[in-house]
Amino acid sequence: MSSASLKRLAVAVVAAAGAFALAMPTASATPARDNVKDKAEVIGKGKEKEKTVPVRLLSINDLHGNLEPPTGSSGRIADETGTVVDGVGGAAYLATYVKQYKNKDTVLVAAGDLIGASPLLSAAYHDEPTVEFLDMLGLSTSSAGNHEFDEGYTELKRIMKGGCHPVDGCSPAGKWKGSKFDFIAANVLDKKNKHALAPFYLEKINGEKVAFIGLVTATTPSIVTASGIAGLKFTEEVAAANRTSKFLAKRGVKAQVVLVHEGDQVTPNQSPDACPVVPGLGSRIANGLDAEVDLVISGHSHQAYICKVNDPKGNPRVFTQGSSFGRVLTQIDFQIDKNTGDIVRSSVVADNHVVRRTVTPDAQTVAFIDLWKSRTSAVANKPIGRITADMPNTASASGEVPLGNLIADAQLEGTKTGGNAQIALMNPGGIRAGLTYAGSSAGEGDGVVTYGEAFTVQPFNNLMQVVTLTGAQLKLLLEQQWVGGPNNQAFTKILQPSSNFTYTYSTSAAWGTKVSNIKIDGQPVTDAQTIRVAANNFLVGGGDAFAAFTSGTDLWSGPLDIDAFAAYLGAHSPVAPPVANHITVIP
Template sequence: MMRPAVLIAALWLAGCASLPVRTPNFERVAAPIEVQILALNDFHGNLEPPSPVELATPDGGKTKVRSGGAVNVAAALGALRAGHANSITVSAGDTIGASPLISGYFLDEPTIEAFNRMGVEFNSVGNHEFDKGVAELKRMQSGGCDKHTARTPCAVEPFRGASFQYLAANVLGTDGKTVLPATGLKTFGSGARAIRIGFIGMTLQNTSNLVTPSGVRGLTFADEAETANALVPQLKAQGADTIVLLIHQGGKLPQFTAGNGCDGLYGEILPILPKLDPAITTVVSGHTHWAYVCQQGSPVAPRLLTSAGKNGYFVTDLRLRFDPVTHRLLSQDASNVIVGDGGAGKAPEVQSLVQRYAEAIKPVAEHVVGRLTAPAPRDENDAESPAADLIADSMLAATRQAENGGAQLALVNATGVRIGMPGGDITYANAFQMMPFGNNLVVMTLTGAQLKKVLEQQYSAENLAASKRVPALAPSDGFTYAIDVKRPNMARVFDIRLNGEPVNPARTYRVVVNNYVASGGDGLTGFTEGSDLVDKGIVDLDAFVAWIAPGRAPPLANRIRNATPR
């Protein structure tokens, strides 16, 4: 017989078994949808790994890192994309222009093809995209072998153009229309969970002062923020859940680092940011060659602001997270990743491309064109230097004869001197790296008063404020002048002499400059007042090669006397 206590317990358990089971009502919350944006800027045709980059370390030291080159960039991009269903690769301008010989000699066709193979989808124009004019830029987009420069297109193979889309929202032609599309739209996923991101691409408004004026003739470069804001309604109407601005304008940090900080950022990008529509949540910048990441909500930039530095040293890995139901941007962050020198593996398609062009350029690059008895360094702040003076001397020598223009003096913008020269044998590759733009030499007549005016312009309040340094028009041998930048504006240049004699304001002088400066480049509009212009098609690089062919001793940088009180 069952005991009463046991019986009661059994009946209780049986009753419990018949009751409905209640479980907590937890509402399932879907994870955010993450979109990865991989960003580059200022690649400048560095198909092969550039010189090691020196980085400031957190402990106050310095370290040099080998990084970059198209193969390593492509491999790094591939590694970063792994495991990410939603990823896009973009760039913020100056992909081409001021490029090493392997790319520049071939009109940057191999760099465009390398970016195709890297999987780039959108690329804003930068100032250097206009170095050879808008017709050549359009050829970079659409391909073909039409000739717009002195160099021969399609010299190695047919050119198919960019499979990515160049964006130029603030670049208007004479018809008032953009010379290339202003925006792009990318959809990630499908159905109700599809995320759409709009992209606006543009260069800096000041592009016309940085490029050979003949390359931008007839173009208008509009205000960056006004242009971007005007495009927001269009992209929203197309379904954009957020908008990313690819802008070729940027800032700098107090030290060049691995680019994951923002403290002390300054520069021309900062006044633009607060003017942007709140719908533009993310800004990928460039131009200054400095790497930085300002996370969203930082005191410097309320929206995410990034730059990957220059030359393919870094790739920026941005992550944007969206609500899967409302598609609202929930959060975003970014980091700069050092590309390295092979650690991410290889990219065979890009490697075969680079090897093909390396073999094509090798005999040209290795040809010894002259000799210097000592190194001719450039000045990092674009002041007078042995390298700049050496170029000025070569320009005068090439145009001194009457049939070539009868020049009496030469002036070269030190901003265009890209590297210094080593001592000893100088190869064509060395010379090309120093002056990669291929500018023609133009001889003109200026009065002494006009000459003083243009010398003053380089030290004008406007130019000094824009550059935050004292750049120089480096003169040829026999031409000297003194400066005092603390004197009143347009009265800072004095004691101007040619072969020891004071320059007479009323006399005329034959002056040779490159076609960039002749057209008013670097804000030196005084050169546009020159008369009796002669352009015999002499390229500045060719003049330099001819000058150093018999061997030269670099000049001392003592033709500009800086009399500014310390």
């Protein structure tokens, strides 16, 4: 099929509403690049006699704008022997690995959350630096992740199409030109039931067509602020992918790869090339996809694995994920049969490469990062407080994270005046990194916390809010931390309490009866009393399946969470790590 024919196929998606149960994108929703990229076929002597052609995929996921090397636990991972190693990840080292493993048959793809929840270096300019870095790497396409919607659908379109930010204006680099790649998602629809993003991307490699079908977790509405996904619908992943797969197959596109921002958990400290996974939402999708789909590249759970699952016809296909923060580069090699245009499943070989910082960092990327560091240094390196010891993002046996308790205390203090808050609760997923006592290369000194470090801990710029809950509603909210309730909590999520709030939970009790002995300032909470509860707007909107928050009344909005955190550190320095004794666990 010629390049022109491929482009006609992509455009045909727009007009093919009758081929799907749900309408395909309108012309305005289809990226201007027609979602097609051709690679010139290289034909040498005797090439026409070969029955297969090689393809190499390199993939990443969940970069989250980590241009600089991630620190603490975010910069560690188990290697191929299962040994946890330090000093992994970072854009300059990832670029070296990409260039090392890239050949003429290579396509670089991703499985979402490349931007959003990013350190200040990227977030200060709405992740434009990270997207520019990905363009430098040669990224062809990525599924959307839930964090791509953190600043809203309109902002995601700006990132792809270009233009200056409507509020903050242009970055020091000038007018944003837009990305050279597009985010894709077959299961995201707008108000008119049209695809909000292109459902797939086509690339021609050595004369053969490969389709990449994008999916984002259907749980996105429960884990993204409501304003970020206003007007969008996130449909069940397998059905959306299978409709797209059938559409492609009918038009002769047999080599199909799914990029899905959903994944599974693994046994701690297993090799990144190991399997099995703990079966979850990722496995459900990987097993359920149409038999035409040959490979499944996943993300979201920040794990590393190389697995095989059976498709609906019982044939094995590879199912992978490459950790997060640029710590792993996934390599997948396979052959495409020139007669059928399909991937030869038996030829598929996958490998997860740990991105170690023992290699020479890519010079172009180093210079690029240094440029953006100079543009953000004045803000990033500003001292805002001091700590007396490391505060890692690590949970105690009860689920408490001392840093989470500290953040909750800061949020309580920042919402007492005006909001009349009595307690504060922080979602654990919003704590993106720890605080390290040792000074950084910026030279701020041991124990000093800079604004950039605090922002890395809390990068979402969520608004602090306060609502009134009854004691009974508060107990229900705490019960919603565990799997088993009507809100379909995917896994246990222990909210981080402010220091004046205590309770007990039973590990063996049935859902609905797990929580007892709730106290505020040492006084028992009754079902009928009213309590002013502070949390970020993500939680107050029912995020992370904490639906009880949406029953709150007398909503009050206050400062940004990062501002409350910075103010608290400044007012109480030096701050010692809180003792994780607010939650008592009984059998």
